[in-house]
Amino acid sequence: MSQATRDLWPDSIHVDAAASPLVILREQAALLGERTKGLVRAEVESTQHSPDKIDEYLGDILPSESQVVYSHTLYLVAPALDNYRYTLLCAEHDVSPYPSRVRFYPNPEAIFVPRALSPDVRATMSVNNEAAFVQWLQCALQREETIHIVYALVSRVQQLGSSSA
């Protein structure tokens, strides 16, 4: 007779199956190069901030027991322009991936999250779950500013290519 497996681990240990901002950002970053035939690609850089800087960064939205802040920044990169890179957006969180504080740098003050999600975001510029982050990111990537920057880089690369040809 089989016996049910005993699970002695505490309920407090539970890893959410939600995709983290880093995973989603990397996934999207990988797609841009194909769209632009490699002229502009995106890269994600993650940094970890030391505990003594927590108050400076996210003290207003993160719980006080947080010990580490992870910051994931998505850059637009033009390989043919000496790997020129432009800071597009960023997501920051503590040991849990959500809530994440989000910023769209070309226009940080812009509130461009759909109305259904906007009250929380409007107050803290933070997203509470994967769905909200995906929706925010989609809006950011589809912003006019993003499109303009990508095309400005493509145009510059093509201009250099034609002048050196």
Add this chain to the structure above:
Amino acid sequence: MLKFLFWNLNRKALEDRVATLARNHDIDVVVLAECAIPSDTLLEVLQRETGQPFTYGFTLLEDMPVYARFPERSLRTLEEDPHTRLSLRQLILASGRDILLAVTHFPSKLYWSNESQSQECTRLAEAVRRREERLGHTRTILVGDLNMNPFETGVVSCHGLHATMARQVAQRETRTVRGKDYPFFYNPMWGYFGDALDGPPGTYYDARGEAVCYFWNVFDQVLVRPTLLKAFRTDTLKILDSDGATSLLTPRGLPDDSTASDHLPIVFGLDV
């Protein structure tokens, strides 16, 4: 000597005055902020006035252009951050050595509190340090309109730009705070407050009606990493009150916003 000019133009059409300054001070690198002059126009006027070919460095922060008497391939734009208004440029000298030129027009106190400026300075400083690590050297100068005085937290703090008033201190290269090393900048602009020197008492005048008012501020600054201290010539650093032909001040001695800018330009030289 490599000579630099930095000037916040307050979106005025001052191309003739920029070119006059470049000619009269034999400027090699022109760094501008709040510039609304089309690059073609400024290039043409610079070349006409100085008789020297200038290059315009590519940028997506179009109101912070850099023009230099360098071949185009020797003025590289490496990275730009629209949030901290930071543009990281690499100047490749004739000797083959390079300098990291960090240009910023940091967000104004009109939009950010002193506390926000301090916090965001952390981000600015980290971007500079990361790029130095990538380049493998710290031959860096940071120039721009910081919209903070040299004594403010964002400029002084080890988490921020960590810019000290004394060469002697900066020569230590780093300071350890809570187990972590932070590199210094030398900030020579501390010496340019008030009227002890011949030049103007600051770069920007603001007589606001509140209890604490400095009147003159030194928002426009150049910061130098210790690696370049020997090359940095303090005697060449000046806040200018004239373009060499015409005053940039009103008869009352304030920046003349009607014929020039509300900021005064600075010039400095590097023996490299």
